[in-house]
Amino acid sequence: MYSRYLSRFLTMLGVTHPIIQAPMAGGATTPELVAAVSNAGALGSFAAATLSPAAMAEGVQRVRALTDQPFNVNLFILEQPAVDQAELAAAQALLAPFRAALGLPAATRPAKFCEDNQAQIAALLELAPPVVSFTFGVLDAATVAQFRQRGSFVIGTATTVAEARVWETAGADAICVQGIEAGGHRGTFLGDFEQAGIGLMALIPQVARAVNVPLIAAGGIMDGNGIAAALILGAQAAQLGTAFLCCPEAGIHPGWKQRIAQTSDDGTRLTRVFSGKYARGIVTDFMQQLRPFEHDVPAYPIQNALTAEIRQAAARQDQLEMMSLWAGQGAGLARPMPAALLVQTLADELTIALPGR
Numbered sequence: 518m519y520s521r522y523l524s525r526f527l528t529m530l531g532v533t534h535p536i537i538q539a540p541m542a543g544g545a546t547t548p549e550l551v552a553a554v555s556n557a558g559a560l561g562s563f564a565a566a567t568l569s570p571a572a573m574a575e576g577v578q579r580v581r582a583l584t585d586q587p588f589n590v591n592l593f594i595l596e597q598p599a600v601d602q603a604e605l606a607a608a609q610a611l612l613a614p615f616r617a618a619l620g621l622p623a624a625t626r627p628a629k630f631c632e633d634n635q636a637q638i639a640a641l642l643e644l645a646p647p648v649v650s651f652t653f654g655v656l657d658a659a660t661v662a663q664f665r666q667r668g669s670f671v672i673g674t675a676t677t678v679a680e681a682r683v684w685e686t687a688g689a690d691a692i693c694v695q696g697i698e699a700g701g702h703r704g705t706f707l708g709d710f711e712q713a714g715i716g717l718m719a720l721i722p723q724v725a726r727a728v729n730v731p732l733i734a735a736g737g738i739m740d741g742n743g744i745a746a747a748l749i750l751g752a753q754a755a756q757l758g759t760a761f762l763c764c765p766e767a768g769i770h771p772g773w774k775q776r777i778a779q780t781s782d783d784g785t786r787l788t789r790v791f792s793g794k795y796a797r798g799i800v801t802d803f804m805q806q807l808r809p810f811e812h813d814v815p816a817y818p819i820q821n822a823l824t825a826e827i828r829q830a831a832a833r834q835d836q837l838e839m840m841s842l843w844a845g846q847g848a849g850l851a852r853p854m855p856a857a858l859l860v861q862t863l864a865d866e867l868t869i870a871l872p873g874r
C-alpha cells in the first residue's frame with residue numbers, strides 16, 4: 518500500500534499506517550485511547566510527563582492489557598527548577614483573583630513543582646515500551662543507547678534544524694518535527710523561542726535535508742490530505758494531537774471537545790501564562806486577562822504548578838474560560854468519532870491522496 522521506503526520505516530515502528538496519535542499530558546491520552554489507536558494499526562502514545570513512576574507503570578500496564586500492538590510512552594526532559602521566593606510571591610498575587618473567583622483558599626507553596634525527571638526516565642527504561650518519545654530537551658547519547666538496548670525505538674522532538682541535529686547526534690531513531698501550528702506546549706529547547714516558531718511546511722524539508730533519520734511531522738495536521746502533504750514534504754509519518762482530542766476515548770472535559778470543533782482558524786494563540794512555557798490553546802478569558810504579564814510569569818514548571826489548582830477547579834466547575842484548552846491551528850477541522858474509526862478514516866483519505874506512494 519505504501520512505498521518501499523515508507524514501508525521500511527513502518528516495519529521498524531511495527532505499525533500499518535504512518536499515523537501517530539500524539540502524546541498529550543494531563544490525562545487526555547487514556548490507555549483506552551492509546552490502545553484503540555494501536556489496535557487500529559497506527560501508533561498510540563501514552564503521555565507520562567506529569568505522572569509519578571508508579572502511576573506511569575500503572576498506565577503502561579493498562580495499555581499492555583488492552584493491546585498487543587506497539588505503543589509509545591512520552592516524557593518531558595526537565596531540570597528541577599530554582600525557585601525565587603519573590604518571583605513566586607508575585608506570580609501567586611497575579612493568580613489570587615482567579616483563585617477567589619473559583620472559591621479556592623489563598624495559595625500556599627506547592628509541595629512539588631514537577632515530578633523527578635531522572636526517576637521517570639529510570640522507570641521508563643525499566644518498562645521498556647516498544648517506542649519512547651521525548652520533548653523539551655535532549656537525552657544524552659548514553660541514555661538513548663540504553664533505551665535502544667532495551668528494545669525501545671527512540672523519538673526526539675525538534676522545532677528547528679539545530680535541535681534535529683542534536684537529537685540525531687544523540688542517536689535518536691526518528692525525530693518528531695513540531696511546527697508552529699501545533700497544539701499544546703512547544704518543544705523548543707535551543708536558541709530564541711520566537712525564531713524557532715517555524716511553519717511545518719518550511720520545517721519538514723529543511724530538517725529532511727539536514728539529518729539522516731526518519732521524520733515525524735506534527736502541527737495542524739487534521740486529515741489524510743494533511744498527512745499526505747507531510748509525507749510529500751519529506752516526513753515518514755504524521756503525529757496528530759488535536760484531531761484525537763475529540764474522540765470519546767480522550768480524557769478531556771466535554772466542553773473542551775466542543776470548543777475544539779467550534780474553533781476558527783484564528784481561534785488559538787500561543788501563551789505562557791498557564792505554565793511558564795509557550796503553548797498553543799483556544800483563547801480564553803484567563804489568557805486574555807493575564808496577557809499583559811505574559812513575559813513576567815515564572816518559567817515552566819513553576820507557573821504550571823501554581824495554576825494547577827485553578828485549572829482543576831475550573832474543570833470541576835465547568836468554567837471553560839479559566840481552563841487551558843490546548844489545541845492546534847487546525848482545531849476547527851476536528852471530527853468527533855471513535856479513535857479506531859478516525860485512524861481508518863485518516864488511512865482511507867491518505868490512500869486516496871497518495872495513490873501509489
Ligand SMILES: Cc1cc2nc3c(=O)[nH]c(=O)nc-3n(C[C@H](O)[C@H](O)[C@H](O)COP(=O)(O)O)c2cc1C
Nearest residue numbers: 539541542652699700701735736737758759843845
Ligand atoms: C492537549 C495537548 C497536550 C500535549 N502534551 C504533550 C506531551 O505531553 N508531550 C509531547 O511530546 N507533546 C505534547 N503535545 C504536543 C503534541 O505532541 C503535538 O506536537 C501536537 O499535538 C501536534 O499539533 P496538533 O495538535 O495541531 O495536531 C500536546 C498537545 C496537546 C494538544
